[in-house]
Amino acid sequence: MQYKIEKNDISTLIDILASVYDLFGPVKTDGLTKLARIKSASNLDLESFNTDESAKDIFFPQYETIFNFKDGEIKNEFDKNRPIAIFGIRPCDAKSFLILNKAFNNGGVNDSYWNQRYTDAMIFAIGCNRPSQTCFCNWVNQGPFNKEGTDIFLIDLGDDFMVESCSSKGDDFLKNVSKITLQNPNPGDLDKVNQIKREAEILMSEKLDLAPLKSILDTQLLDSPLWNEISAKCLSCACCTYLCPTCHCFDIQDEKKPGTNQGSRVRMWDSCMFSLFTQEASGHNPRPTIASRMRQRIMHKFNYFVENFGEIACVGCGRCVRTCPVNLDIRGIIKRIKNEG
Ligand code: SF4
Ligand code: SF4
Structure with a gap:
């Protein structure tokens, strides 16, 4: 089911998410856009293209303590106390979580450090209206509006966002979110979505068949x-x-x-x-x-x-x-x- 929300409502949405989740979003720092912890929408950067660093560090940190040991005793120091949400990642990064999830849960071995962060996380992805010249997600069976790995998918319509739930977690979230007006899109909005998708497709390089x-x-x-x-x-x-x-x-x-x-x-x-x-x-x-x-x-x-x-x-x-x-x-x-x- 698709809804439309006004862009002005994003700050309320971020406040709601930050009150429940350990929330991450794209933030501009020192000329680079990175995913960082956010508490409000004030420093959220949804205008830049994809983040310079990928999102994997949120669930699979570059350096982490597995456990501490002292005199033969082991103490697990895992520090997560709230579920994680990521707002504003791009479809390629949302899909990457599904790929990593396969690697971290493989052959009967489950990586509890990955799972404790990823399993109950909420992923809000935004479609890429203007893919970069270096993007080639269309070569790997994806695309700028691919929803795999996403709980809630957004498309930027200019003054509004189109919002769609892509999972049962996303359904529950939209059902219970009361401070934001979820509008039913009109035919003009749906035409706009199709136009945006067509324009994004033109910007992508020609698809290469990687099957062979x-x-x-x-x-x-x-x-x-x-x-x-x-x-x-x-x-x-x-x-x-x-x-x-x-x-x-x-x-x-x-x-x-x-x-x-x-x-x-x-x-x-x-x-x-x-x-x-x-x-x-x-x-x-x-x-x-x-x-x-x-x-x-x-x-x-x-x-x-x-x-x-x-x-x-x-x-x-x-x-x-x-x-x-x-x-x-x-x-x-x-x-x-x-x-x-
Ligand atoms: S391909 Fe480029 S980025 Fe990768 S290791 Fe070689 S020089 Fe470094
Ligand atoms: S284009 Fe492919 S190989 Fe290169 S960084 Fe992205 S996912 Fe990795």
Whole structure:
């Protein structure tokens, strides 16, 4: 069911959400738009395009304590006390949560740290009226108005937002929200939505069919010189994987206070682009070259994840395209691989 709400009502909506949830939204800081904790709509930035950093840090922090230990005793320090809500993320990031959720609940092993944050979270996403030149969500079976992974979906109509519930959590929320007037959209509003969607589609690059990619990667490219060519200018800086909403590799370390039996077990993001990622205690490194690490990054997203979970582990957000210091464009890599088929 679709409703229309006035933009003036957004601040009331944010107040309602902030009173119940640990609320995050896009905020401009130092020239970058990031997802940060918000208590009101005063610093909410819904005008900028997608956030520079992805939303994964909210459910899968870059660095977190798993537990503390002291003299053989373990104490779980998990700090969540209210459910999380995110207001104003884009469809690609909402979809990325579904991909990460598969990785964190896999083969009978459930990541309680991810689940405790993500499972009861409320996700409010906003469609992308003006996708950027670096967006390619249409290549990965999504689009600027894709609702997967969303509880409430909004479309900016100018003076109003179109609002739609996409889950039972979203239904309950809209049923019980009393301080905001939910209007029934008129035919003119629906025409406007269609027009906005058409204009957004024109801004997207032409769709590329990625279905053949898996079998090309499976059968032809393991030892191909192509990887040297593709990765020739890569610096192995890992910027692409840290900003990627679907990359989820992490490391676990024990940090002990010197001279005590006290410390913490922590986990932090790791990256397949780092040379130490696969280095073994013997010193042997099965992926010693940048080319072998680039192969792993591409294989994981477009081959292994498809094999294990039935979908590509890329949502086409374009962050890696925008931020790579040497302009290595994953779209070019994908096209190059497709040409090998
Ligand atoms: S951001 Fe660019 S240079 Fe850095 S690891 Fe990724 S592809 Fe290589
Ligand atoms: S690989 Fe690049 S485009 Fe794809 S989800 Fe990650 S950052 Fe976004």
